[in-house]
Amino acid sequence: MRVRNVLAALAGVATLFLGAGNAGAAPLPVPYQFLAGVPLELGNPGGSAPGSNDWSCKPTAQHPEPVVLVHGTGGNRQTNWATYAPLLANEGYCVFALTYGAHEELPWPISAIGAMAPMEESAAELGAFVDRVLAATGASKVDIVGHSQGTLMPTYWVKFLGGADKVSKYISLAPLWHGGGAVELDRNLAALRSQGLDVVGPMMAPLCGACGQMVAGSRFMAQMRAGGVYVPGITYTNVITRYDELVIPYTSGFEEGPNTTNVFVQDHCDRDYGDHLSIAGEPVAATIVLNALDPAHPRPVPCVFVPPVVG
Numbered sequence: 001m002r003v004r005n006v007l008a009a010l011a012g013v014a015t016l017f018l019g020a021g022n023a024g025a026a027p028l029p030v031p032y033q034f035l036a037g038v039p040l041e042l043g044n045p046g047g048s049a050p051g052s053n054d055w056s057c058k059p060t061a062q063h064p065e066p067v068v069l070v071h072g073t074g075g076n077r078q079t080n081w082a083t084y085a086p087l088l089a090n091e092g093y094c095v096f097a098l099t100y101g102a103h104e105e106l107p108w109p110i111s112a113i114g115a116m117a118p119m120e121e122s123a124a125e126l127g128a129f130v131d132r133v134l135a136a137t138g139a140s141k142v143d144i145v146g147h148s149q150g151t152l153m154p155t156y157w158v159k160f161l162g163g164a165d166k167v168s169k170y171i172s173l174a175p176l177w178h179g180g181g182a183v184e185l186d187r188n189l190a191a192l193r194s195q196g197l198d199v200v201g202p203m204m205a206p207l208c209g210a211c212g213q214m215v216a217g218s219r220f221m222a223q224m225r226a227g228g229v230y231v232p233g234i235t236y237t238n239v240i241t242r243y244d245e246l247v248i249p250y251t252s253g254f255e256e257g258p259n260t261t262n263v264f265v266q267d268h269c270d271r272d273y274g275d276h277l278s279i280a281g282e283p284v285a286a287t288i289v290l291n292a293l294d295p296a297h298p299r300p301v302p303c304v305f306v307p308p309v310v311g
Contacts, residue, residue, distance in 0.1 A: 011107045012075050013070060028086035034281030034311040037075075037082035040101060045108050049081045051089030052097045055136045059094050065143045065168045066133050067293065069097035070126065071281070072148025073210065076102065076114040080147060081282040083311075084289070086106060090144075096133045096142075099270045100125040100153075110179065115149045118209035123157035130157075130166055143169040143293055147280040148246070149174035149210060151238075151253075155229055168188040169221075171237045173285060174276050177229050177255040179216030216252070230257040237292040238262045239285050263288050269303035278311030 028050050040049060052069065058161055059066055067088050071080035077097035088095045101117035103110060115122065130142055144154050144167055151172035157163040158170075213220035230236055236257065242264060244250040254262050265272045265284050272284045279285045291298045 027090045029089045030090065031082055032281060032283050032286070032311060034083070034278045034309070036281065037079035040082055041076065041078045041109075041112055043079070045112065047078055048097060049078045049085035050079065052077065052085035052095045053063050054089075054094070055186045057094035057137065059137055060092055063091070063093045063294070064139060065141050066096055066137050066139050068126075068130060068133060068142045068144055069095065069152030070144060070146035070154055071097070071099070071114055072146075072150050073115040073208070073214075074113050075147070075150075076112050079112070080150075080280060083286060084145060087286060087290075088293075090292075093293070094137055094139075096129070098126065098129040100129075115210055117152070119149070119153040119156055119213050121208065122153050123161055123163075126154055127157045127161050127163055130163065134166065141166055141168040143167070143171070145171045145173070145176075145289060145293075147173040148176070148276065149214060152177070152224070153210070153213065155224060155231075158231050158234070159224070159229075162199040164233065167231075167234050169235045169293060171236070171239065171289055172253070173239050173289070174241065174244055174247055174279050175212060175238050175253040175255070177238075178225075178252040179218065179221040180214045180247050180252065191231050228257065229255060230260060232258070234259065235292075236260040237288075239279065239292075240264050241272070241274050241276070241279050241285075242266050243273055244279075245275045245308075253301075261292070265306075268301040269306075271303055272306040273308050274306040274311060275308040277309050278306060281311035282306040 037049060069081045069084055076099040081097050085095050085097060097113045101122040102114045103116060133142055146154055158167060212218060236259060238253050240250055240253040242250050249255055265274060269284050274282045283304055284306060287301045289300060
């Protein structure tokens, strides 16, 4: 009996770190390390992370909605999703990821830096990408998993560009529903402006049109929050870390509403020191995301040491 228990436990660990896998296919390696996407981009510029963007993939009855991964500021479809693309593919999901808001007119590697355009433009890109995913897979809706700016920008598409009926679940890693810098950064920016330095204003707009939009109190944030950030019929999950050094205060990611769950990773594991970056590449948050995508089959959330940045 003891031997069987040990073997069962080992099988559970293997499933967590390798994924359940597709029948007849070897599971893809899952690196629980946020920066693992960087060598992928260096080795295959403009490519896709393993497990993502298989346009022949057809959703199963178990996972009928394709998952669309939406990266954060400065990321792309490959650098941001080295963990989630293979993890979700191993679990049997059809996984798709786009690079949006990039300066494609510039040479690589600058062209690989995404989420630079104003979010209204990026939302239109996301909408076109989701329509392509739905057409290829035959699905009627997608699930969104976003990180950082990728938690906020899709809401513009959902609220203003016709995406409301195309999303089932909306899962956010390090969200910023109240804007970044709701306290300290806001004051620092005001002090800089008083000295004639507007680091997220017109001077930065040609490089990063989205940066100023994410600041608490911006016109974009006011538009997004008018009438509430959530849309009826969509199930929301916010995965938040108390060590977020970019979304300040971290409670900016907390937003109550119907069909909404707010989860702090440290409530599951006090050994998790993951920050704004590493939350997109660590096993504690990843298991919370898996449970949000498939609440009918929850799995225990592991408690392992997670360092900042790398995960």
